[in-house]
Every structure is written in C-alpha cells, then in structure tokens.
Amino acid sequence: MSERVREKLRILADAAKYDVSCASSGSTRKNKNKGLGDTGSGICHTYTADGRCVSLLKILLTNFCIYDCAYCVTRKSNDIERTAFTVKEVVDLTINFYRRNYIEGLFLSSGIFKNADYTMERLVRVAKELRQQHKFNGYIHLKTIPGASDELMKEAGLYADRLSVNIEIPTESGLKLLAPDKDRQDMIRPMNYLKNEIIQNKEERKLFKKSPLFVPAGQSSQMIIGATRETDKDIMYTADSMYRNFSLKRVYYSGYVPISNDSRLPMLNTAVPMVRENRLYQADWLMRFYGFNVRELLNPATPHLDLDIDPKLGWALRNLDKFPIDINKADLQLILRVPGIGVPSAQKIVSARIYQRLNWDHLKKLGVALNRARFFITCSSREFERRNLSANQIKQYILSTSASKYLKSQPAQLELFT
Amino acid sequence: MTLLTFDGSWYGLLCCIFDVYDYKLGAVYVSADTHNQTDAFGSERIVYTDPEHAARVSKGLAGKLSAKAMGDLYACFLSELPEAPSLIVRYARAVFSNGLTENAFGNADLLKVTQIAKMVSRERHRMKAFIRFQLTSDNIFFAEIEPDFNVIPLIAGHFKGRYADQEWIIYDKRRKYGIYYDLQKVEEVQFTFSEGKINSNVFAESEALYQNMWKDYFKHVSIDSRKNTALHLRHVPKRYWKHLIEKQVY
Numbered sequence: 001m002s003e004r005v006r007e008k009l010r011i012l013a014d015a016a017k018y019d020v021s022c023a024s025s026g027s028t029r030k031n032k033n034k035g036l037g038d039t040g041s042g043i044c045h046t047y048t049a050d051g052r053c054v055s056l057l058k059i060l061l062t063n064f065c066i067y068d069c070a071y072c073v074t075r076k077s078n079d080i081e082r083t084a085f086t087v088k089e090v091v092d093l094t095i096n097f098y099r100r101n102y103i104e105g106l107f108l109s110s111g112i113f114k115n116a117d118y119t120m121e122r123l124v125r126v127a128k129e130l131r132q133q134h135k136f137n138g139y140i141h142l143k144t145i146p147g148a149s150d151e152l153m154k155e156a157g158l159y160a161d162r163l164s165v166n167i168e169i170p171t172e173s174g175l176k177l178l179a180p181d182k183d184r185q186d187m188i189r190p191m192n193y194l195k196n197e198i199i200q201n202k203e204e205r206k207l208f209k210k211s212p213l214f215v216p217a218g219q220s221s222q223m224i225i226g227a228t229r230e231t232d233k234d235i236m237y238t239a240d241s242m243y244r245n246f247s248l249k250r251v252y253y254s255g256y257v258p259i260s261n262d263s264r265l266p267m268l269n270t271a272v273p274m275v276r277e278n279r280l281y282q283a284d285w286l287m288r289f290y291g292f293n294v295r296e297l298l299n300p301a302t303p304h305l306d307l308d309i310d311p312k313l314g315w316a317l318r319n320l321d322k323f324p325i326d327i328n329k330a331d332l333q334l335i336l337r338v339p340g341i342g343v344p345s346a347q348k349i350v351s352a353r354i355y356q357r358l359n360w361d362h363l364k365k366l367g368v369a370l371n372r373a374r375f376f377i378t379c380s381s382r383e384f385e386r387r388n389l390s391a392n393q394i395k396q397y398i399l400s401t402s403a404s405k406y407l408k409s410q411p412a413q414l415e416l417f418t
Numbered sequence: 419m420t421l422l423t424f425d426g427s428w429y430g431l432l433c434c435i436f437d438v439y440d441y442k443l444g445a446v447y448v449s450a451d452t453h454n455q456t457d458a459f460g461s462e463r464i465v466y467t468d469p470e471h472a473a474r475v476s477k478g479l480a481g482k483l484s485a486k487a488m489g490d491l492y493a494c495f496l497s498e499l500p501e502a503p504s505l506i507v508r509y510a511r512a513v514f515s516n517g518l519t520e521n522a523f524g525n526a527d528l529l530k531v532t533q534i535a536k537m538v539s540r541e542r543h544r545m546k547a548f549i550r551f552q553l554t555s556d557n558i559f560f561a562e563i564e565p566d567f568n569v570i571p572l573i574a575g576h577f578k579g580r581y582a583d584q585e586w587i588i589y590d591k592r593r594k595y596g597i598y599y600d601l602q603k604v605e606e607v608q609f610t611f612s613e614g615k616i617n618s619n620v621f622a623e624s625e626a627l628y629q630n631m632w633k634d635y636f637k638h639v640s641i642d643s644r645k646n647t648a649l650h651l652r653h654v655p656k657r658y659w660k661h662l663i664e665k666q667v668y
Contacts (some may be wrong), residue, residue: 002627005631006630006631006634009631009634009635009638010634010638013634013635013638013639014638014639016639017638017639017640017641018641030579031579031580031582034582034583035582035583036580036581036582036583036584037580037581038579038580043543043546043547044547044653045547045548046547046548046636046654046662046664047649047650047653047654048636048639048640048641048650049640049645049646049647049650050640050641050642050644050645050646050649050650051644051646051648051649051650051652051653052640052641052644053653054636054639057635058639093631096624096628097628097631097632097635099551099553099559099581099584100550100551100552100553100559100628100632100663101549101550101551101561101581102550102632102663135583255644257641257643257644258643272641272643272644274644348523351521351522351523352521352522352523352524354521354522355519355521355522355524355525356522356524358524362523362524365526365529366523366529
C-alpha cells in the first residue's frame with residue numbers, strides 16, 4: 001500500500017509544483033484545544049534545488065482534468081500518468097509530515113474531474129477532516145475551483161486559512177487564446193464573493209468574539225507570465241486592480257516554464273523568464289510597502305520594467321528632479337523612494353536622526369546600499385555628489401560598481417549572438 | 419580597565435552591571451572565561467551571582483527599555499560571542515547613565531547589540547524550520563541540533579505550543595543538553611550518547627517510510643529548468659544539511 005502512496009505523491013507533487021504560492025503567514029490560529037499545531041508568521045522549512053521555499057505540503061488531489069488549457073501540464077490532451085489521492089491519504093500525509101516538523105501545513109489544489117462542485121466538495125472534505133477529527137490547527141490553503149457553488153466556498157472558508165483563485169493569464173485575450181473553455185468571469189466571481197464574506201466576517205467578529213474564523217489569511221491569486229505577449233504594464237495593472245478590488249493579500253507571478261510544443265506558446269527550450277519575474281515582484285513590493293502608485297512605475301511611455309536595474313532605481317532615474325533629498329530632514333515616505341534604502345533602514349534612519357545627525361558612515365552601518373543611494377541623497381557631511389550627472393551616467397556608474405547576480409543571463413548581451 | 423569574571427549565567431551578567439555601579443568601576447571587560455591574561459588589565463574582580471541584585475538590574479532595565487530591546491539583550495547574551503557580555507554591560511551603562519534610548523542607532527554599542535540579536539534571531543528562526551523529528555519506538559519525537567548559538571531557550575515555547583499533543587525531545591549536540599516535553603511541561607535534560615550513529619531500530623517502524631516520502635516530495639517539487647544552486651545554498655547553508663532528512667541519500 002505504501003508504495004502506491006509514494007507513487008501518487010511523486011506524480012501529484014510534480015503536477016502541483018508550478019503553483020508558486022507557499023505562504024503560511026497571515027493567520028494566527030492558536031493551539032487552544034491541546035490539538036496539533038498552530039499558525040503564526042510562517043516558516044520555510046526547507047528550500048528546493050531551484051531556491052524556492054517549501055513551507056506547505058503542496059499537492060494536487062488529482063491530476064485528472066476535464067479542461068485543456070495549453071499552458072498546464074495536467075491538460076486533458078497531455079499524455080501523462082493520471083492518479084488521485086483519497087481523502088484519508090492526504091490527511092495521513094499532512095499529519096505525519098507536520099508532526100515531524102517538515103511542513104507548516106497543506107496546500108491542496110486539484111485538477112477538475114466531473115465538475116467544479118464535485119471537486120470542490122472533496123477538497124473541503126480534506127480540510128474538514130483535518131480540523132475536526134484531528135484537531136489540526138496548522139495552515140491550510142485550498143485552491144477554490146472556479147464555478148463551485150457559494151455554499152461550498154463558504155464551507156471551505158470555515159476550515160481554510162487561505163483560499164486562492166488563479167487568474168492564470170494576465171489578459172483576458174490571452175486566456176481566450178490559451179484556455180478557450182475558461183471564462184475570466186468564473187475566476188472573478190468567487191474572488192468577489194470571498195471578499196464580501198471576509199468583510200462581513202470581520203464585522204461579525206467585532207460584535208461576537210466567538211463567531212468562527214473565515215479565511216483568516218485572506219485570498220491570493222497567481223498569474224503565469226511570458227506565456228502570451230502581455231506587457232509588464234498589463235500584468236501590474238491587473239495585479240493592482242486585484243489588490244484594490246478584492247483586497248488580495250498576495251498576487252504571485254509565475255514565469256512560464258515551457259511544457260508543450262503548442263504553437264500558441266513559447267517554444268520548448270525557451271528560458272524561464274526569471275529576471276522578469278524578479279522585477280515584477282520588486283514592482284509589487286514597491287506598490288505594497290513603499291507607497292508607489294502602479295502608474296509611476298509603468299505607463300504608456302514605459303510599458304516594461306528595466307531588466308538590468310531594479311524598478312525603484314528606474315523610477316528615480318526618470319525623476320531626477322525630485323533628488324537629492326536630505327536624509328536628516330526628509331519624510332519617511334520620501335526616504336523610502338531612494339534607491340538602495342529598504343523599509344528597515346528607512347525606519348532606522350528616521351528613529352536614529354532624532355538623537356544625532358547622520359553621516360555616510362552611519363548610513364553604511366544602518367545597512368544602506370550607498371553605491372546606489374549616494375547619487376540621490378545628502379547627509380551630515382560636506383561630501384556629496386556635486387557633478388551634474390545625467391540619468392544614463394548614474395546608471396552606468398551604478399552598474400559598473402555592482403556585480404549583478406543576473407549578469408550571466410543579461411538579455412541585451414544574449415541578443416548579440418542570436 | 420577592570421576585568422570582571424562572572425559565572426556565565428544571565429543573572430551573573432546582570433550582577434556585573436550591579437557591581438559596576440556598586441563599586442563605581444570605570445571601563446570594564448566582562449568575561450565568563452577564567453583563563454584571561456590578567457596582566458593586560460589594571461585589576462581583576464570576581465562577580466558573585468546574587469539573585470536579588472540581578473532582579474534589581476532587570477527591573478531597572480525593563481523600566482527604561484521596551485520588551486523588544488530586553489529580548490535583544492538576552493539574545494545577544496545567548497550568542498555566546500566573547501565580546502557579548504562587555505557589550506551588554508556597556509549598553510546598560512549607556513542607558514542608565516547617559517540616558518540613551520533604544521532607538522539611538524547612531525551609538526555603536528547599541529547598533530552592535532541589535533545586530534547580534536538579529537543574528538541570534540535568524541538562528542532561532544532557522545531552528546524552528548530545520549528541526550526534524552524522528553519518531554522513536556517508544557512514541558517520542560526526537561530531534562538533534564547543532565545551532566551556531568544557544569537558541570534552545572528561545573524556541574522551547576514555540577515547540578511546546580505547536581506540538582502540545584505529542585512527546586518530544588530537542589537535543590543540542592554541541593552544548594550537550596536538551597529539552598523534553600512530557601505533554602505537560604518542558605524540562606531540561608542531559609544524556610550521554612555512545613559514539614557513532616543512532617541504531618535504526620530505536621525508531622518506529624513507520625519512520626523510514628515517512629522519511630522516504632519526504633525525500634520523494636522534496637525531489638519532485640523542484641523545477642529542474644529553474645535550478646539555482648547559489649540561491650538554494652544561501653537559504654539552506656551546508657552546515658545544516660547533516661540533520662535535514664531531505665538532504666540525506668535514500
């Protein structure tokens with residue numbers, strides 16, 4: 001029996017690995033019932049050979065699927081081994097991995113067999129059994145199946161910490177091209193439903209402390225990038241609208257890994273757009289933690305993020321008239337906009353300058369990347385950048401003083417030889 | 419400069435701060451090591467641990483610092499770095515005598531304490547992540563660790579809260595002590611091991627199966643076309659591999 005479960009685990013982990021979300025934070029379930037587990041700020045228990053965090057047991061319940069989406073390995077027309085876990089097998093694996101401190105919890109997704117409700121009902125049953133029969137308080141992330149009924153969504157929300165609906169392709173036209181059977185409205189509708197339920201639950205919990213938790217870690221979504229010809233602007237505008245309209249906790253960007261020789265898609269040996277993916281995440285962070293508006297980073301004049309420099313530096317170079325700023329006087333909001341200063345250093349600067357005026361040495365010790373920041377700030381020192389440098393000159397100075405970890409795969413260099 | 423020698427405990431260190439004021443000492447170097455070159459110092463003094471003195475210092479600091487800063491001081495102490503005790507005493511003196519507050523990051527000692535505390539906190543977090551329990555045949559989940567810093571005091575609460583319904587032991591091989599949870603409370607334990615690998619029949623029958631499945635999972639969840647060894651190593655430094663099930667061969 002165990003050999004069969006091992007075989008299933010191999011197949012269904014393989015099929016689930018393209019889902020990038022692995023967050024286990026945002027929920028604070030306490031172990032009050034002397035059961036098993038709790039959730040907190042999230043722990044990455046290990047990292048795969050590709051450097052991605054492993055926090056949750058991420059598997060599909062089954063890789064049978066009635067859909068034929070071109071970008072997906074489990075598409076109906078793909079000739080692969082198909083299998084399915086039973087509810088009991090998933091529960092047993094989760095509990096035993098959890099007890100050994102391998103994981104923070106379960107991320108369960110599924111191919112769609114028969115119909116949406118039939119699949120969703122099984123996902124919910126796994127979560128219910130974990131919570132009720134095994135007093136499991138670890139993290140549960142369920143993928144909601146587009147088109148499942150509101151009742152099932154509601155029930156899922158009572159057991160899961162996070163629910164997610166993948167938007168799959170950033171543009172509606174892209175989705176039509178690659179997954180003609182899918183409708184974007186089917187993905188938007190559950191997001192909207194969940195958003196309203198979460199708000200309502202929050203109100204209820206203000207009045208009645210005992211009312212049950214509902215999706216305490218909120219909802220997230222994922223987009224595949226580089227499978228169609230969308231621009232970075234398309235991607236980030238979609239992300240921005242999802243953050244604003246559905247109060248998503250996270251949007252994930254997953255560089256397309258070529259898995260098919262379908263002519264609608266990039267060819268099989270195309271490189272995964274990892275640098276682009278990284279830049280999109282940086283832009284996402286700038287929107288969420290640095291007070292940037294998406295239109296400042298991407299607009300019709302700049303539809304793509306720079307690949308060779310980070311988006312904050314890119315923005316600063318386009319807006320040199322806003323600099324230099326005085327580190328000892330400027331507001332936190334402005335300091336956050338300086339390339340080379342992150343959120344922790346910005347906060348430290350604002351605390352420390354109450355006691356003394358800061359100079360270059362202090363800034364260096366506080367963790368500021370001076371090779372970038374020095375072109376944009378002044379501090380308590382007579383030394384500062386006096387030359388009237390152009391954006392291009394600054395960029396060249398910075399690139400020459402920093403060894404980019406992406407140098408090997410710099411797209412501009414590769415193009416010379418193609 | 420005066421050399422202060424204490425018993426190596428946290429309370430002992432707090433008593434060093436007490437004595438600095440009690441005896442109106444100038445600059446001090448604080449160490450738990452009794453083999454210091456005493457010639458290098460003007461004078462030497464042994465600090466005796468008095469719980470009452472320690473409590474007074476602790477209360478005094480708590481009145482001036484936030485819980486986070488107090489935690490940073492304790493974490494800095496747990497780093498076991500040779501300069502840590504002196505640093506902590508200097509920090510306390512700056513707080514008591516110079517009216518320094520914990521956010522004055524321009525102060526070198528203060529910044530250093532926060533940085534060491536950050537290192538210890540990273541190790542604490544790594545241990546929460548990298549501890550791997552193995553189920554023994556008497557139904558105790560057992561884990562061995564060799565952390566860079568003495569982080570067991572910082573992780574006991576986390577494991578007690580999380581694994582409330584199973585017995586477990588976490589054993590620090592380097593410092594030769596561990597903690598045992600008996601379903602009610604966490605206690606410090608010490609045992610002597612015979613040399614060599616632990617005999618495999620100590621473990622429950624199902625243990626090997628789950629270890630293999632974890633290795634399978636680890637292998638299959640990675641995407642080959644995205645392989646990035648540098649990144650992998652940055653997150654999982656080699657010194658931790660010894661105790662990670664997924665990094666062992668089948």
